[in-house]
Amino acid sequence: MELTDAIVRDLIDRAAGMLAKSYVPYSKFSVGAALIARDGRIYTGCNIENASFTPTICAERTAFFKAVSEGVTEFEAIAIVGGYDRKIGDICPPCGVCRQVMMEFCDPDTFRIILSDSLGNTVIRTLKELLPMGFGPEHL
Numbered sequence: 169m170e171l172t173d174a175i176v177r178d179l180i181d182r183a184a185g186m187l188a189k190s191y192v193p194y195s196k197f198s199v200g201a202a203l204i205a206r207d208g209r210i211y212t213g214c215n216i217e218n219a220s221f222t223p224t225i226c227a228e229r230t231a232f233f234k235a236v237s238e239g240v241t242e243f244e245a246i247a248i249v250g251g252y253d254r255k256i257g258d259i260c261p262p263c264g265v266c267r268q269v270m271m272e273f274c275d276p277d278t279f280r281i282i283l284s285d286s287l288g289n290t291v292i293r294t295l296k297e298l299l300p301m302g303f304g305p306e307h308l
């Protein structure tokens with residue numbers, strides 16, 4: 169699938185729309201994600217925190233697990249935005265745990281991670297660029 173400018177824009181807008189849904193009573197830092205599958209379906213996610221802290225799940229993994237739990241396991245790209253006050257702030261790169269989850273389901277050479285800030289500056293990187301020499305299913 170060709171990742172056109174219109175698709176990139178739509179994914180960023182959907183990720184931004186998820187900031188309102190984030191459950192962030194502790195950090196107050198909202199993250200939204202929009203994941204597009206190979207078949208074009210889009211799964212959104214937000215971060216969901218917990219009083220016990222460690223059960224907190226990131227926006228990216230919420231999106232992935234929604235998709236996988238619906239039987240979808242092949243993906244093209246994910247847009248991620250984050251910030252305080254439920255607004256986009258600076259670029260919000262995915263945490264290491266989320267990069268590892270991406271490694272399980274995505275081709276590191278072609279899966280794209282789209283990051284955008286409040287000024288509309290957008291950075292697009294492959295998973296391999298953000299997780300060089302990552303450990304994946306083929307290494308078992």
Ligand code: THU
Nearest residue numbers: 195197199215226227261262263
């Ligand atoms: N967070 C995400 O949702 N995604 C990331 O990749 C980085 C961190 C969330 C977790 C926590 O709710 C908040 O941001 C502050 O760490």
